[in-house]
Amino acid sequence: MSVNRIAATRVPDNLPDDSADHHARPLLLARPPGQARPGILHVVLSLQPGGTEHLVIEMCKRMTAFAPTVCCLDDEGEWAAGLKARGIEVVALHRGAGFRPDLGRRIARLALDRGAGLLHCHQYSPFVYGRIATYWSPRLQLVYTEHGRLSDAPPTWKRQLANRILSIGDGSIVAVSHELRRYMIDSRFPDHRVEVIHNGIDIGTLPSLEERWHARRALGLEDDALVVATVARLDPVKDLGTLLEAFVLLHRQVPHARLLIVGDGPEYGDLMERASRADLAGLVHMTGYRADVRALLPAADVYASSSISEGVSLTILEAMGAGVAVVATAVGGSPEVLPDDSVGVLVPSRDPVRLAAAIIALAGDRPRLAAVARGGRQRLESAFTIDRMVGDYERIYRRRLAIT
Numbered sequence: 507m508s509v510n511r512i513a514a515t516r517v518p519d520n521l522p523d524d525s526a527d528h529h530a531r532p533l534l535l536a537r538p539p540g541q542a543r544p545g546i547l548h549v550v551l552s553l554q555p556g557g558t559e560h561l562v563i564e565m566c567k568r569m570t571a572f573a574p575t576v577c578c579l580d581d582e583g584e585w586a587a588g589l590k591a592r593g594i595e596v597v598a599l600h601r602g603a604g605f606r607p608d609l610g611r612r613i614a615r616l617a618l619d620r621g622a623g624l625l626h627c628h629q630y631s632p633f634v635y636g637r638i639a640t641y642w643s644p645r646l647q648l649v650y651t652e653h654g655r656l657s658d659a660p661p662t663w664k665r666q667l668a669n670r671i672l673s674i675g676d677g678s679i680v681a682v683s684h685e686l687r688r689y690m691i692d693s694r695f696p697d698h699r700v701e702v703i704h705n706g707i708d709i710g711t712l713p714s715l716e717e718r719w720h721a722r723r724a725l726g727l728e729d730d731a732l733v734v735a736t737v738a739r740l741d742p743v744k745d746l747g748t749l750l751e752a753f754v755l756l757h758r759q760v761p762h763a764r765l766l767i768v769g770d771g772p773e774y775g776d777l778m779e780r781a782s783r784a785d786l787a788g789l790v791h792m793t794g795y796r797a798d799v800r801a802l803l804p805a806a807d808v809y810a811s812s813s814i815s816e817g818v819s820l821t822i823l824e825a826m827g828a829g830v831a832v833v834a835t836a837v838g839g840s841p842e843v844l845p846d847d848s849v850g851v852l853v854p855s856r857d858p859v860r861l862a863a864a865i866i867a868l869a870g871d872r873p874r875l876a877a878v879a880r881g882g883r884q885r886l887e888s889a890f891t892i893d894r895m896v897g898d899y900e901r902i903y904r905r906r907l908a909i910t
Contacts, residue, residue, distance in 0.1 A: 543571060544571075544573065544624070544907055545622035546625075547613070547617045548574060548575070548576045548628065549613060549628065550562055550577070550578055552578045552582065553578060553583035554581075555585060555795060558628050558629060558653040559585055560820060561705060561820070568892070569900060573621070573622075575597065575616070575622060576596045577613060578599065579599055580601060581600065597616060610637075613625070618643065623907055624649065625639060625646060626899075627649070627651070633652075636648055640675060647907060648676070649899075649902055649906065652681050654815065654817030654838065656815065657815055658837065669694040670694045673699065678902050678905075678906060679695055680702070681700055683818050685841070703898045704843075705820060705823065705839075706893070707823045709827050709886055712827075712883060713804035717801075717804050718805065721803070722805045725791060726791070728764070731764045732763040733764050733806045734756070734807070735766040735802075735803065735806035736749060736821075739771040740770060740771030740773040741772060744773075744812065745856065747780065748857070748858050750781065750790070751858035752812070753790070755858060755862035756866055756869075757786075764790075765781075765789060766793070767792045768795075770795040774792070777792065778792055803825055803830060804830070806830045808865050809825035809832045809833070810865060811834035811840065812855070812861060814856060818843060826843075826883055831875050832844060833850070833861065833865055834852060834853070835852070835854065835861075836852040836854060836855070837855050843885070843890065848877070851878065
C-alpha cells in the first residue's frame with residue numbers, strides 16, 4: 507500500500523464536526539455547478555501585512571483564469587478585507603497552539619467545497635498542512651512556495667527528516683531565490699523537484715521630483731537631509747539593531763543624515779527605546795505600519811536593508827522602482843537582485859561598520875548615487891516584474907491541472 511493511501515485511510519484523533527464518521531474516506535474533488543474557472547486554494551498563515559501576503563493578494567487579483575480562495579491557518583489578518591471587497595473569499599481556521607493534524611482534512615474539505623483542484627501553500631507550515639490535505643484528497647494538486655526563512659542557521663536534523671517524508675508524493679516545489687533553493691536541498695527536498703521563481707512587483711512610474719519633496723514634507727524631513735530609509739516588519743531577522751548602530755557611525759560624518767524606519771512588529775518598542783538615546787535622539791523617524799509605502803519611498807536618498815536572511819525582498823524591489831539607490835546585506839536572494847555595484851551595493855550582514863561605510867561612500871559621490879539608482883530601476887524592469895512572476899506561476903498551475 508502506498509504512503510498516500512495509508513495516510514488517506516488513517517483517521518485523525520480530532521475530526522472536525524463535518525467529518526466525524528466512523529470510517530475515514532478520501533475526499534473526491536468536483537467543481538461546483540456553475541463555476542467555469544478552475545479553483546485555486548491559497549493556504550497562508552494569515553493576511554497580516556507582509557511580503558508573502560502581498561504576493562498572494564496580487565496572484566488572486568491578477569490570475570483571472572482561476573477562481574481563488576484564501577485559507578488562513580490562523581486569523582484572517584488586516585489585508586483580508588481588501589480581498590473580500592473584490593469578491594474573493596477568505597476563510598480562517600483559527601488553528602490554535604501546537605501541531606493540529608486535523609487541519610489537513612479541513613483544508614481538503616474546503617478545497618472540495620470551493621471546487622479547488624490545487625492548493626498553493628505559501629511557507630512551510632501551510633505546506634505541512636497542505637500535504638496532509640492531499641493525503642485526504644489524493645486528486646488534489648499541490649504547489650509549495652518557500653518565500654524565505656527566519657534565520658541564517660542551517661537546517662535541523664528534525665526538519666531534514668520531516669522533509670524526506672513530506673517530499674513523498676506529487677507536487678511542485680518553488681523557492682523564490684537560488685540561494686533559498688540550495689537551502690531547501692540541504693533540508694532534504696529532492697534536488698530535481700525544486701525550481702526557482704523570483705518575486706516581482708508592479709513597477710509603476712518613476713516618482714517625480716515633486717513627489718519626492720511632497721513625501722519629505724509629509725514625513726517632516728528637511729529638504730537638504732540625507733535620508734536613509736528601510737521598510738520592514740520589525741522582527742529579529744531584519745536585524746534593525748545593526749542598522750541603528752550603522753546610522754550612529756554615519757551621522758558622525760554626515761550630520762544632516764536622518765533615518766526613516768517604516769513598519770511595525772515585535773521589536774518596535776526595543777527599537778524605539780534605542781532610537782531615543784542621546785546618540786540617536788531626534789534623528790530616527792519611526793512611522794509604524796503604513797499602507798502608503800510607495801508614496802513614502804521617494805523621500806529617501808538611500809534604501810538600507812540589514813537583514814540576516816531574505817528571500818527576494820519586495821521592499822528592496824519597491825525602492826529600486828522608486829529610483830532609490832540600495833545598500834543591502836549580501837544574504838538570501840539579495841545578491842541575485844543586485845548582482846553588481848552598478849545596480850546596488852552589497853555588504854556583509856551583522857557589520858554596522860561596513861554598512862555605514864557603504865552609505866557614506868554613496869552619499870559622498872552624488873553622480874554615483876544617481877547612477878546606482880538608475881541601474882536599480884533598469885534591473886527591476888528587466889527581471890522582477892509582477893507580470894513575469896504571475897506568468898511563471900500560471901504555467902505551473904496549468905501543468906499541474908493539465909490545462910492547455
